[in-house]
Amino acid sequence: xxxxxxxxxxxxxxxxxxxxxxxxxxxxxxxxxxxxxxxxxxxxxxxxxxxxxxxxxxxxxxxxxxxxxxxxxxxxxxxxxxxxxxxxxxxxxxxxxxxxxxxxxxxxxxxxxxxxxxxxxxxxxxxxxxxxxxxxxxxxxxxxxxxxxxxxxxxxxxxxxxxxxxxx
Amino acid sequence: xxxxxxxxxxxxxxxxxxxxxxxxxxxxxxxxxxxxxxxxxxxxxxxxxxxxxxxxxxxxxxxxxxxxxxxxxxxxxxxxxxxxxxxxxxxxxxxxxxxxxxxxxxxxxxxxxxxxxxxxxxxxxxxxxxxxxxxxxxxxxxxxxxxxxxxxxxxxxxxxxxxxxxxxxxxxxxxxxxxxxxxxxxxxxxxxxxxxxxxxxxxxxxxxxxxxxxxxxxxxxxxxxxxxxxxxxxxxxxxxxxxxxxxxxxxxxxxxxxxxxxxxxxxxxxxxxxxxxxxxxxxxxxxxxxxxxxxxxxxxxxxxxxxxxxxxxxxxxxxxxxxxxxxxxxxxxxxxxxxxxxxxxxxxxxxxxxxxxxxxxxxxxxxxxxxxxxxxxxxxxxxxxxxxxxxxxxxxxxxxxxxxxxxxxxxxxxxxxxxxxxxxxxxxxxxxxxxxxxxxxxxxxxxxxxxxxxxxxxxxxxxxxxxxxxxxxxxxxxxxxxxxxxxxxxxxxxxxxxxxxxxxxxxxxxxxxxxxxxxxxxxxxxxxxxxxxxxxxxxxxxxxxxxxxxxxxxxxxxxxx
Numbered sequence: 032x033x034x035x036x037x038x039x040x041x042x043x044x045x046x047x048x049x050x051x052x053x054x055x056x057x058x059x060x061x062x063x064x065x066x067x068x069x070x071x072x073x074x075x076x077x078x079x080x081x082x083x084x085x086x087x088x089x090x091x092x093x094x095x096x097x098x099x100x101x102x103x104x105x106x107x108x109x110x111x112x113x114x115x116x117x118x119x120x121x122x123x124x125x126x127x128x129x130x131x132x133x134x135x136x137x138x139x140x141x142x143x144x145x146x147x148x149x150x151x152x153x154x155x156x157x158x159x160x161x162x163x164x165x166x167x168x169x170x171x172x173x174x175x176x177x178x179x180x181x182x183x184x185x186x187x188x189x190x191x192x193x194x195x196x197x198x199x
Numbered sequence: 200x201x202x203x204x205x206x207x208x209x210x211x212x213x214x215x216x217x218x219x220x221x222x223x224x225x226x227x228x229x230x231x232x233x234x235x236x237x238x239x240x241x242x243x244x245x246x247x248x249x250x251x252x253x254x255x256x257x258x259x260x261x262x263x264x265x266x267x268x269x270x271x272x273x274x275x276x277x278x279x280x281x282x283x284x285x286x287x288x289x290x291x292x293x294x295x296x297x298x299x300x301x302x303x304x305x306x307x308x309x310x311x312x313x314x315x316x317x318x319x320x321x322x323x324x325x326x327x328x329x330x331x332x333x334x335x336x337x338x339x340x341x342x343x344x345x346x347x348x349x350x351x352x353x354x355x356x357x358x359x360x361x362x363x364x365x366x367x368x369x370x371x372x373x374x375x376x377x378x379x380x381x382x383x384x385x386x387x388x389x390x391x392x393x394x395x396x397x398x399x400x401x402x403x404x405x406x407x408x409x410x411x412x413x414x415x416x417x418x419x420x421x422x423x424x425x426x427x428x429x430x431x432x433x434x435x436x437x438x439x440x441x442x443x444x445x446x447x448x449x450x451x452x453x454x455x456x457x458x459x460x461x462x463x464x465x466x467x468x469x470x471x472x473x474x475x476x477x478x479x480x481x482x483x484x485x486x487x488x489x490x491x492x493x494x495x496x497x498x499x500x501x502x503x504x505x506x507x508x509x510x511x512x513x514x515x516x517x518x519x520x521x522x523x524x525x526x527x528x529x530x531x532x533x534x535x536x537x538x539x540x541x542x543x544x545x546x547x548x549x550x551x552x553x554x555x556x557x558x559x560x561x562x563x564x565x566x567x568x569x570x571x572x573x574x575x576x577x578x579x580x581x582x583x584x585x586x587x588x589x590x591x592x593x594x595x596x597x598x599x600x601x602x603x604x605x606x607x608x609x610x611x612x613x614x615x616x617x618x619x620x621x622x623x624x625x626x627x628x629x630x631x632x633x634x635x636x637x638x639x640x641x642x643x644x645x646x647x648x649x650x651x652x653x654x655x656x657x658x659x660x661x662x663x664x665x666x667x668x669x670x671x672x673x674x675x676x677x678x679x680x681x682x683x684x685x686x687x688x689x690x691x692x693x694x695x696x697x698x699x700x701x702x703x704x705x706x707x708x709x710x711x712x713x714x715x716x717x718x719x720x721x722x723x724x725x726x727x728x729x730x731x732x733x734x735x736x737x738x739x740x741x742x743x744x745x746x747x748x749x750x751x752x753x754x755x756x757x758x759x760x
Binding site: 080082 | 243245248253255257262423588601606608613
């Protein structure tokens with residue numbers, strides 16, 4: 032299946048023409064990203080809460096990691112848009128109040144969102160991006176003090192990277 | 200535009216390009232190797248999972264360079280660009296190519312693989328032919344590759360182990376995880392003979408290369424000790440030391456120009472950093488860009504003398520592309536149910552699982568029948584942490600999150616270890632597996648991209664499933680849980696060959712027995728493109744061996760003037 036079709040399948044709005052038009056406009060794109068930052072952070076914190084056997088989203092700087100990751104040139108530009116659109120759609124479903132819902136209500140909202148093909152894909156993407164932060168080398172700004180690796184008893188190999196993305 | 204003159208220009212710096220360059224430079228000839236990717240030196244490699252395993256950092260960005268892949272959807276061929284599917288067909292576009300990133304589990308092809316049609320006859324819908332050379336002609340080069348690349352192992356006599364001209368491997372096997380005891384014991388109980396896997400990883404220092412340091416992250420990553428037998432470490436470095444090699448990284452070859460009907464005059468190349476274009480001339484041109492890209496380059500080199508592509512008077516260029524058929528399976532060894540070995544020993548990281556099974560390479564069974572089978576490799580699940588974590592976040596089609604996710608991951612990582620098998624069997628060449636030029640899509644350099652039709656023959660899956668059932672029994676005997684296997688007709692994009700068949704008849708093959716174009720005498724194709732059938736083992740050892748053979752022939756030709 033083609034990626035774009037896959038991403039928008041089941042979306043209420045589809046990939047909006049306004050965002051697609053922003054592909055080459057970094058300023059507008061950054062604004063869009065900023066506008067959904069809190070929603071994404073809130074979702075990450077719900078998926079990776081405090082008191083778990085693995086570190087929490089709150090302690091691992093995963094939102095900053097996610098933002099830096101999807102804006103890096105190595106990241107797929109379609110998925111970058113999808114991350115933003117999916118957050119906007121979640122807020123739309125929850126009438127702009129997702130971040131202030133109780134934990135129980137967030138669980139309901141996310142499980143309900145997961146029932147849609149689109150929402151399921153988006154949540155899966157947010158989880159993957161969050162895990163990438165938690166379990167990648169700390170040079171990327173997350174996995175603080177290797178807490179992600181310690182929790183799983185698995186450590187990155189040697190030599191460790193000295194720059195991000197093999198910047199020689 | 201500038202022009203430089205070399206004896207030989209080689210397009211591609213991977214296993215085959217490196218082997219030809221090594222041979223020619225050692226013989227005193229001036230060689231230029233043109234590599235699209237950049238140079239990453241030994242001390243610049245790291246085990247950065249995000250960069251090497253999860254992003255297109257050592258392969259092109261798919262929005263800039265891509266393929267279109269044709270698959271049958273509801274009876275019709277549908278081509279999807281890989282930037283749309285995310286299904287990359289690139290493999291390690293850096294100096295040394297994908298040999299930098301291999302796991303290095305290698306086998307020689309069996310003598311009967313060279314005469315598959317004679318041995319097993321035709322299979323309907325498959326374009327099987329015998330090779331124009333025998334195993335005996337290739338054997339000295341398998342031995343040479345073993346020595347130069349540094350393939351380590353332990354020879355054990357076996358019905359399907361090809362004969363050797365040397366008694367044993369130049370170095371003993373790499374150190375092994377205790378799980379091999381469990382594999383050996385389980386195989387023995389099932390009357391199966393496990394063999395030590397030959398591996399292109401040094402167990403001892405060799406010249407400028409240091410022994411393996413057991414990093415736990417071998418496949419998919421460059422090697423930081425030089426132990427892995429990559430083209431870069433084993434061949435290009437010594438070739439550079441002769442002073443005869445000019446290594447041109449960041450150099451994309453657009454096409455080869457054959458101004459005369461029977462001679463390539465120059466390659467038109469682009470500096471991928473500056474965008475500057477130039478012509479590079481030589482007496483001989485060797486294409487070694489990886490199978491589908493070599494065919495694409497020759498198709499893109501069409502001109503008035505060669506309207507259907509360079510070296511394509513047969514019309515066979517790009518046809519009979521093959522991959523490696525088979526699939527994989529996995530099971531979990533759990534702490535509480537582990538038998539015969541200690542769990543803490545099992546969890547020791549970095550050591551190899553050097554075990555293969557060749558018992559089913561050829562099947563001749565009173566009930567199952569007589570047919571070509573395949574080989575099996577055992578290994579641990581790849582130790583990449585992000586991908587392992589990400590594989591364990593679903594249950595019954597729903598994401599697992601919250602504290603339940605934490606419990607699940609810790610249990611999975613700390614209380615168990617997954618053991619895997621991979622099956623390699625012949626991908627039968629057929630009319631629906633080939634590479635051509637896409638009519639509309641072009642890469643960022645303005646050249647038509649390769650369009651790959653990738654249909655498998657039904658026999659491939661039957662053989663894979665037959666072997667997978669037997670492998671699952673081995674995992675059961677080992678006490679593994681949650682065993683599953685997956686035999687797919689989807690092509691593994693890192694195991695590709697064919698497209699420029701060699702053969703004696705110019706009407707039915709692209710290359711002669713020395714991998715020299717039937718049409719253009721100063722043009723060779725040295726990578727896996729030449730293979731009419733692929734055998735039932737990973738291709739790399741055969742690619743190295745054949746390229747040394749081709750290199751020797753070119754030296755002979757050059758020496759005659």
